[in-house]
Amino acid sequence: MFPRPFRKAGLRERPARGGFGGGLLGAALLGALAGQLPAPAAAVINGATTRDPDGARSFVVRIESTEGEICSGTLIAPDLVLSAAHCVMRPAGYSVIGVDRAFRQRRAQVIATTMHPDFVPGTTPEEQPGVDLALLKLERPLGPDFMPLDPRGAGAISTGEPVDIAGFGVVAENRRGSARVLRLAHLVSIGSLQVANRVTVVTDRRRMAETSGAGACLGDSGGPILTGGPGGYRIVGVVSWSSGALQQGTRRTACGGFTAVTPVAEHSGWISARAAELSQMQVSDATPRGNRSGWMARMRRR
Numbered sequence: 001m002f003p004r005p006f007r008k009a010g011l012r013e014r015p016a017r018g019g020f021g022g023g024l025l026g027a028a029l030l031g032a033l034a035g036q037l038p039a040p041a042a043a044v045i046n047g048a049t050t051r052d053p054d055g056a057r058s059f060v061v062r063i064e065s066t067e068g069e070i071c072s073g074t075l076i077a078p079d080l081v082l083s084a085a086h087c088v089m090r091p092a093g094y095s096v097i098g099v100d101r102a103f104r105q106r107r108a109q110v111i112a113t114t115m116h117p118d119f120v121p122g123t124t125p126e127e128q129p130g131v132d133l134a135l136l137k138l139e140r141p142l143g144p145d146f147m148p149l150d151p152r153g154a155g156a157i158s159t160g161e162p163v164d165i166a167g168f169g170v171v172a173e174n175r176r177g178s179a180r181v182l183r184l185a186h187l188v189s190i191g192s193l194q195v196a197n198r199v200t201v202v203t204d205r206r207r208m209a210e211t212s213g214a215g216a217c218l219g220d221s222g223g224p225i226l227t228g229g230p231g232g233y234r235i236v237g238v239v240s241w242s243s244g245a246l247q248q249g250t251r252r253t254a255c256g257g258f259t260a261v262t263p264v265a266e267h268s269g270w271i272s273a274r275a276a277e278l279s280q281m282q283v284s285d286a287t288p289r290g291n292r293s294g295w296m297a298r299m300r301r302r
Helices: 024-035 265-279
Strands: 060-065 070-077 080-083 094-099 105-115 134-138 162-167 183-194 198-204 224-227 234-244 256-263
Touching: 060 080, 070 234, 070 265, 080 234, 080 265, 094 134, 105 265, 134 265, 162 234, 198 234, 256 265
Parallel strands: none
Antiparallel strands: 060 070, 060 094, 070 080, 080 134, 094 105, 105 134, 162 183, 162 224, 183 198, 198 256, 224 234, 234 256
């Protein structure tokens, strides 16, 4: 997502008491968050552009709002997208864009969204805004070139497990023109951080957030954390926010260090229930906002 940057002096993460499965890495993470500016994760830092027609492009999509904000998401049904709640908390119109096998863009309007009931709209990553998950209902499927991932049966993300991140975000905070390109990077899980909500933390497997490496940045919020590899990808998490590395220069950044992930397995019941409800929704059930491109980004029932 392209949020307003955190610029207040002294802005800090204040993690509540809780467990972090990474030992010294946990202490390093807490130290990093005490001195960095965590932000909603918006492109994949140090990621590789994917041009595999059978790869992640078949299920990773871009979400754009009528206010100009960008997020990423995952198709979990032909007309349903799993993303982060903070990506759709504004009363704007939303559309979803995917790329077909020829890497041509395919766009569909969003007619409704539903956020996890434990998410608190208007909060920031600093405040840990509850369960940062949302589902988006499309007015129509993107087409036969797309292969949704089924989130049911997703396993837990184990400490030390290699994972992939995919998203349409920027390659650096000061290069916003680099967004809207699908990139992937290899990361590793370093454990769980318990604050107001529980997240899994992943980072560059070589640099371990000591210096800036691969991870989420502006535009990657809502994108998937994956295991399995091409042909057998499984979605195990949704990107929520990121922080800078432990060692930074004079220009501080909220990217390239740690990436916080909402685990899918822990919320599979909510995802399944809401997906079933949204799958029954028709375009005629949506409430127009008074313009041709915008819809009420909210379900009538929560």
